[in-house]
Amino acid sequence: MTPFELRDYQQQVVEELRHSYATGHRSPLVAMPTGAGKTAVFSYISLQSAAKQKRTLILVHRKELLLQASRSLDRLGVRHGLIASGFSWMPYPTQVASVQTLVRRLDRLDWEPELIVVDEAHHVVPDNTWGKVLSAYPRSRVLGVTATPCRTDGRGLGDVFDDLIIGPTIAELTERGFLCPTKIYAPPIQADLTGVRMRAGDYAKDQLAQAMDKPVIVGDAIDHYRRLCPGVPAIGFCASVEIAQKVAVEFSSAGFKAASLDGTLDSATRSHLIDDLGSGRIQVLTSCEIVSEGTDIPVVTAALLLRPTQSLGLYLQQVGRVLRPAPGKSHALILDHVGNVMRHGLPEADREWTLEGEKRRSRKGESEEKPETVRQCPKCFCAHAPQPTCPNCGHRYVVEARRLEEVRGELIELDKAAIARQRKEEQAKAQTLEELIELGRKRGYKPGWAQRYWKARQSKRQQWGQAHG
Ligand SMILES: [Zn+2]
Secondary structure (H helix, E strand, C coil), X not given: CCCCCCCHHHHHHHHHHHHHHHCCCCCEEXXXXXXXXXXXXXXXXXXXXXXXXXXXXXXXXXXXXXXXHHHHHHHHCCCEEEECCCCCCCCCCEEEEEHHHHHHHCCCCCCCCCEEEEECHHHCCCCCHHHHHHHHCCCCEEEEEECCCCCCCCCCCCCCCCEEEECCCHHHHHHCCCCCXXXXXXXXXXXXXXXXXXXXXXXXXXXXXXXXXXXXXXXXXXXXXXXXXXXXXXXXXXXXXXXXXXXXXXXXXXXXXXXXXXXXXXXXHHHHHHHHHHXXXXXXXXXXXXXXXXCCCCXXXXXXXXXXXXXXXXXXHHHHCCCCCCCCXXXXXXXXXXXXXXXXXXXXXXXXXXXXXXXXXXXXXXXXXXXXXXXXXXXXXXXXXXXXXXXXXXXXXXXXXXXXXXXXXXXXXXXXXXXXXXXXXXXXXXXXXXXXXXXXXXXXXXXXXXXXHHHXXXXXXXXXXXXXX
16 A cells, blocks of 8 residues: 555644544535645545445546546555446445436445545535435435635535534645745726626626627736736636637737637547646636636646636635646746636635635624725736735835834725725616615625615705705
8 A cells, every 4th residue: 555644734634524523523524725635635534444444435526536536546555436427337445426427326326335525515505416416325424625615606515514624724835835825916907897797696607708708808818928927837717618719719819829628628638638738738728617626737827817706716716726836836826807816805815714604704884894905016916915015016005105103004094995985986886776785795785785875875866856956
């Protein structure tokens, strides 16, 4: 058997897991950032389980992840079967299954796992394919692993998992050299999302695709890539498959080696494209959804964010693709053309996860503004944690000129005023009650806010009408 060493924090997660089961939990969820090595953790658990001849099922949802888990088990000498189209049943105690295949074979399969490991566990909803597989085995223990313990709509996973084990943070992993520090550029946003509705917690895909399908946006992305990091391996996250294809064509016309990747391609072509990105034969690989998860190519250095999202989970999955360290890679570059960093905070921001989703920092008052977490340099567009000068170009923020002892307080006050102004403008733009309700929901206000604001506005207008009519 291959010797297998867990990193100290992985060992700690394993111990916390043991404690969780020992104290009566049936389905703990482990949250570890991309690059922390969650495959190593669940492979180790599977190895232990296999050593005890326990039937273990590893559940994944894409061919790439299936093969990745399989390779990891091979390295540990864990013999296993694959439950996926094109593979026949092998009677090993450890099985790696594609959730789509397994859900179709549930009634034919005369095999019951004692432990189910769920990779990318944020996908589980009680009544989707994942949930169906879990409920087919009510006696099994479950272990969920994910980098983002929340669903696309921001809800938590407490209806599926009963304990949450939090691994190290992105900031810790970066400090220890397990992840790359980030450099973020957020050029002025070219996309106009006015009128794009929300659906299931994120922008409605069709309307979003329409808003993002603009030559000026692609042109801007190409300009910045050329200026900031020409030729470095990059992934472009786009709002639709069609846009991903167009963006790749435009990058090619601009002289870069580019291609797009989507679910219509067969898995061999997909893995070729990913290999080509790793080897430099492709410089920019664009995609709508497929590369958000599970593609681990450390040399990929730049993330081109071209898909606005309200989903914190999706944002973190996307930027997570470029955080792995590689020889010669000093920074991960995030070129955010759509405001996702401002919307969700820096990738390494400390987030308080619970089984109910991300805990909101302050809910004291509805009107209370979030503290400033991201500052953007007006000169070089670098987005960074608040500090008096831009870490990229050295630009000094104006407020620095004031008396030093006042600086900290001033910064917060000034920025709060700016944010409040921006929010007022946003509110004024909302034309209908429905739009106000949506705005309120985005900001995490209580449902009554929009109604109260709407009423107040109506009565103001009436008064104005009476006075001037
Ligand atoms: Zn700057």
